Amino acid sequence: MLRRTVAQFLRAVRYRNRRRLVNLRHRIRFYRDDIVVAPGTHVAKGVVIGRGTRISEPSYLEPCTIGSYVAIGGRLTVRSGNHLMQFLNIENDLQVRTIGAPSVLGSRQMVNIGNSVWIGDSVIILPGVQVGDGAVIGAGSVVTRDVPAYALVGGAPARFIRWRFPEPVIAVLAGFDWWNWDDARLRRNRALFEIDLTTVDPHDLAARLREAT
Numbered sequence: 001m002l003r004r005t006v007a008q009f010l011r012a013v014r015y016r017n018r019r020r021l022v023n024l025r026h027r028i029r030f031y032r033d034d035i036v037v038a039p040g041t042h043v044a045k046g047v048v049i050g051r052g053t054r055i056s057e058p059s060y061l062e063p064c065t066i067g068s069y070v071a072i073g074g075r076l077t078v079r080s081g082n083h084l085m086q087f088l089n090i091e092n093d094l095q096v097r098t099i100g101a102p103s104v105l106g107s108r109q110m111v112n113i114g115n116s117v118w119i120g121d122s123v124i125i126l127p128g129v130q131v132g133d134g135a136v137i138g139a140g141s142v143v144t145r146d147v148p149a150y151a152l153v154g155g156a157p158a159r160f161i162r163w164r165f166p167e168p169v170i171a172v173l174a175g176f177d178w179w180n181w182d183d184a185r186l187r188r189n190r191a192l193f194e195i196d197l198t199t200v201d202p203h204d205l206a207a208r209l210r211e212a213t
């Protein structure tokens with residue numbers, strides 16, 4: 001009984017120290033890359049977040065990649081694995097520590113979220129989902145399938161609602177990675193960010209993107 005209590009205590013201390021180190025590494029990167037992550041957010045080791053991304057309220061992130069300039073509301077949950085369901089027991093500590101059997105945690109299936117994505121409040125993104133650049137995920141969605149670039153999806157399970165822009169415009173935008181520009185270049189091209197992409201002529205847009213310096 002005493003041995004078990006001591007072992008549990010040491011495990012808790014080790015876990016806390018590991019989390020402190022992970023949190024410190026994350027905080028340094030967030031500062032360097034102008035990333036805002038709401039206090040209280042769980043950011044697992046292995047989470048990579050791009051420049052200028054904002055998470056407004058506490059969220060829970062298992063290993064995943066999140067691109068640059070992603071706008072995230074609150075209470076986002078990203079999961080990167082499922083429990084194995086084919087065995088008698090499904091709870092991992094019991095399986096590994098008490099019974100001594102192999103883990104019932106499945107392999108990692110990374111979630112990758114693109115750049116310039118908007119994620120509404122209280123969204124759950126399930127293991128292995130890929131979210132394309134410029135996508136929008138409506139509040140309260142449970143995302144079980146990949147989301148194409150510039151699509152708007154919503155619901156549980158999240159379904160395609162509409163494209164953000166006409167499809168010829170989305171075709172022109174493919175590969176246009178403004179999120180990798182530095183701040184000076186973004187400012188120099190301010191006019192591009194004021195174009196209404198729901199009404200623009202795709203040929204005009206293509207010409208303007210070619211001229212962007």
Ligand SMILES: CC(C)(COP(=O)(O)OP(=O)(O)OC[C@H]1O[C@@H](n2cnc3c(N)ncnc32)[C@H](O)[C@@H]1OP(=O)(O)O)[C@@H](O)C(=O)NCCC(=O)NCCS
Nearest residue numbers: 071072073074119120121136137138139140141154155161
């Ligand atoms: C996704 C969203 C942007 C869509 O806005 P919109 O383009 O104005 O869409 P509409 O209100 O015209 O709805 C279009 C359809 O999608 C549905 N829909 C909209 N949002 C939805 C959501 N979150 N989940 C499920 N369905 C949704 C509507 O019911 C409607 O369906 P219908 O055509 O069958 O009636 C908005 O609904 C949303 O969820 N915003 C997030 C707000 C938020 O969380 N902000 C804080 C974070 S920064």
